[in-house]
Amino acid sequence: MGRFRFSLDTRMERIGGVVFRRARTLVKNLQDDRDAAAHRVEMEQLKAERAQAKADRLAKIDARIDSLRTKLENTIERQRVKMQMREREREARIQALQAKADQAQGAIRRCQEARIAAVRRDYEEKPALG
Numbered sequence: 001m002g003r004f005r006f007s008l009d010t011r012m013e014r015i016g017g018v019v020f021r022r023a024r025t026l027v028k029n030l031q032d033d034r035d036a037a038a039h040r041v042e043m044e045q046l047k048a049e050r051a052q053a054k055a056d057r058l059a060k061i062d063a064r065i066d067s068l069r070t071k072l073e074n075t076i077e078r079q080r081v082k083m084q085m086r087e088r089e090r091e092a093r094i095q096a097l098q099a100k101a102d103q104a105q106g107a108i109r110r111c112q113e114a115r116i117a118a119v120r121r122d123y124e125e126k127p128a129l130g
Contacts, residue, residue, distance in 0.1 A: 047065065050062070
């Protein structure tokens, strides 16, 4: 994987390009946020259209609004579930590291405690990303 990245960077540099990298989870979280925003915008547009529509179009517009509301709720629920899963994983990881640290002494214990602090910091930064 490392050689591929270097090769890609070199080839892009030769043709005057630039490679931008993002963490996969960041990209997915940003996409989920964009999806939710798009659903909200479309729902607002349909509500505005509904206000001006005749009776025969109201049922179709209402059905579309309900569909978008469901999609939006599903997107929000997925994000909530992911956040809870990350929290459970973090807690399990911290407990495992703490158990190792409790059994260790000296430099090894300090190393384990530093890893625990890093896991906590990492988790505190991730919710800000999505």
